[in-house]
Amino acid sequence: MSNRIINIDRASQEDFDLCIIGGGITGAGILHQAVERGYKVILVDKGDFASGTSSRSSKMIHGGVRYLKYLQLQLVQEALHERQHLLQTFPHLVKPFPFVLPSYHSSIDLWTKEIGLSLYDRLAGKTDFSKHKRLSTQQVVDKLPGINDKNLKGGILYWDGRTNDARLTVDVMALAAQNGAVLLNYVEVLKFEKDNNTIHSLICKDHIAGQSIQLKAKVIVNACGVWTDDILERAQLNEEKQMQATKGVHVIVPSSKFPKDYVAIVDSPTGDKRMLYTLPWEHNMTILGATDTEYTDNIDHVVATQEDVDYILQAFNESFPKVKLQQNDVIGVFAGLRPLLHDGSHNAYSRSREYKIWWTCKNSLHIAGGKLTSFLSMGQHCIEEIEKKFQMNGRSISQAQKSYNGEWKENYGTLGDEIEQILIDRPESRAFISEKYLYTIAEIVFFTRILMARQLEDMLTRRTTITYAMKDWDIALVKSIALIMAEELGENDEWMSTQIEKYYLHWSEYHPEFLKTSPLK
Numbered sequence: 080m081s082n083r084i085i086n087i088d089r090a091s092q093e094d095f096d097l098c099i100i101g102g103g104i105t106g107a108g109i110l111h112q113a114v115e116r117g118y119k120v121i122l123v124d125k126g127d128f129a130s131g132t133s134s135r136s137s138k139m140i141h142g143g144v145r146y147l148k149y150l151q152l153q154l155v156q157e158a159l160h161e162r163q164h165l166l167q168t169f170p171h172l173v174k175p176f177p178f179v180l181p182s183y184h185s186s187i188d189l190w191t192k193e194i195g196l197s198l199y200d201r202l203a204g205k206t207d208f209s210k211h212k213r214l215s216t217q218q219v220v221d222k223l224p225g226i227n228d229k230n231l232k233g234g235i236l237y238w239d240g241r242t243n244d245a246r247l248t249v250d251v252m253a254l255a256a257q258n259g260a261v262l263l264n265y266v267e268v269l270k271f272e273k274d275n276n277t278i279h280s281l282i283c284k285d286h287i288a289g290q291s292i293q294l295k296a297k298v299i300v301n302a303c304g305v306w307t308d309d310i311l312e313r314a315q316l317n318e319e320k321q322m323q324a325t326k327g328v329h330v331i332v333p334s335s336k337f338p339k340d341y342v343a344i345v346d347s348p349t350g351d352k353r354m355l356y357t358l359p360w361e362h363n364m365t366i367l368g369a370t371d372t373e374y375t376d377n378i379d380h381v382v383a384t385q386e387d388v389d390y391i392l393q394a395f396n397e398s399f400p401k402v403k404l405q406q407n408d409v410i411g412v413f414a415g416l417r418p419l420l421h422d423g424s425h426n427a428y429s430r431s432r433e434y435k436i437w438w439t440c441k442n443s444l445h446i447a448g449g450k451l452t453s454f455l456s457m458g459q460h461c462i463e464e465i466e467k468k469f470q471m472n473g474r475s476i477s478q479a480q481k482s483y484n485g486e487w488k489e490n491y492g493t494l495g496d497e498i499e500q501i502l503i504d505r506p507e508s509r510a511f512i513s514e515k516y517l518y519t520i521a522e523i524v525f526f527t528r529i530l531m532a533r534q535l536e537d538m539l540t541r542r543t544t545i546t547y548a549m550k551d552w553d554i555a556l557v558k559s560i561a562l563i564m565a566e567e568l569g570e571n572d573e574w575m576s577t578q579i580e581k582y583y584l585h586w587s588e589y590h591p592e593f594l595k596t597s598p599l600k
């Protein structure tokens with residue numbers, strides 16, 4: 080019996096301490112901490128894990144240098160401590176990376192930046208990330224070839240972390256599953272059944288098998304990011320609007336266009352004084368980001384527009400004038416929504432990145448806001464809240480991680496052991512799926528079996544990063560991956576055809592037609 084069928088059975092038959100709604104990084108953080116405290120926990124997501132904001136971030140594990148400007152020191156300090164914690168806990172997914180912050184026009188600007196970075200180092204406390212260094216004009220130009228050097232006065236080199244956000248989310252989940260948590264993607268919470276101001280069960284729909292499931296748990300946690308208000312509505316909890324999302328778009332270009340060894344932080348040239356960045360990433364891609372605009376449209380379907388792409392290209396053509404970026408250089412785009420707390424303000428960029436935790440009913444906890452970097456401490460605060468309210472006492476166990484030091488450790492941590500097992504059973508699965516994307520068949524099986532990929536989109540966008548890099552539709556590659564998944568999931572040809580059609584629509588959002596037709600004006 081597959082893990083999914085076992086989990087569906089357990090979901091409908093057992094009572095849980097905690098049910099977490101939402102399988103983004105916030106839900107993953109609560110799950111991780113709940114399992115560490117020995118609770119019996121189930122997590123459901125209406126789509127794939129990390130299919131919301133948690134696969135559409137800038138992929139930085141950082142304190143947030145720019146929040147210093149708004150004096151959000153507590154937020155920065157918490158995130159810096161988390162940065163260190165994540166480096167130690169998930170070293171295969173969180174890696175230190177150097178950032179360069181150029182300074183223009185006056186030495187005052189450079190001094191101000193240096194004071195800011197000294198404070199950043201101080202707030203970080205004891206850490207494995209190196210401290211900042213001041214750079215001369217020539218050093219900035221050497222590190223960031225092509226950077227605009229007009230009025231350049233020097234810069235600052237500092238270190239933050241780089242990650243793969245979707246994999247971080249899913250790996251945390253897979254480790255919790257190894258320690259007994261029940262996880263279900265494609266299970267949507269539709270209705271809340273209440274009695275005496277207590278939620279006693281959740282009515283859910285399994286979008287894979289089409290069946291209805293009733294879930295029972297002592298405490299319900301809403302970790303639905305931009306869908307927080309939607310959950311409050313479904314639970315008929317007449318709360319005020321809690322969320323005010325902003326849209327963030329990233330543009331992907333070949334890594335040959337921008338610095339490969341550093342993140343370059345540049346000011347947007349449009350007068351809005353925003354910080355933008357070039358982030359070298361997987362498969363020889365560089366991510367340019369990001370926009371930050373108010374969003375009131377459909378939160379289930381967010382896409383990049385021509386206007387978003389124009390903004391990014393214009394910004395980087397001014398910061399790197401020699402690169403002369405054209406629209407046909409663009410490999411792809413992706414768009415996400417920041418789950419920011421509603422404060423009624425109209426300045427998206429300066430809106431707080433803080434989070435809040437609150438109760439409705441006797442047993443329903445909500446968490447909203449925050450950032451990727453802070454997910455473990457957000458999870459810990461939720462568990463402390465729950466333990467305080469219900470006088471529950473967890474056991475404080477450390478999640479058993481198999482000790483594994485084999486060849487897959489660098490990319491998969493202790494989960495690499497599972498790939499080794501697949502290779503023992505099927506030595507031929509050491510073959511790569513293509514010459515361009517160096518994933519082995521064994522990894523595709525692992526992503527399906529252990530990291531719970533159910534659909535082609537899950538595999539190509541969130542377990543691997545092929546969707547981003549595949550500028551032109553490659554049906555042979557897509558079919559070969561669908562075949563490996565179909566064998567592993569026990570699915571047939573019809574499933575494969577439906578999946579390929581569905582995936583094409585998803586891929587098209589990352590590679591919209593307008594990129595091919597209208598060059599930068």
Ligand SMILES: Cc1cc2nc3c(=O)[nH]c(=O)nc-3n(C[C@H](O)[C@H](O)[C@H](O)COP(=O)(O)OP(=O)(O)OC[C@H]3O[C@@H](n4cnc5c(N)ncnc54)[C@H](O)[C@@H]3O)c2cc1C
Pocket residue numbers: 100101102103104105106123124125126127128129130131132133134135136137138139140141266267268269302303304305306309310326327328369415416417418448449450451452453
């Ligand atoms: C452009 C951009 C750049 C960013 N860059 C960074 C960065 O570099 N570093 C950083 O630290 N942070 C960054 N962030 C912030 C960070 O990405 C988010 O704070 C974080 O991913 C939010 O995670 P979440 O779990 O709260 O929400 P989500 O990831 O959106 O998860 C919510 C989940 O709830 C599920 N759900 C909704 N309704 C239901 C239902 N009825 N039943 C079941 N499931 C449901 C959804 O399917 C979804 O998967 C960035 C954000 C954006 C948009």
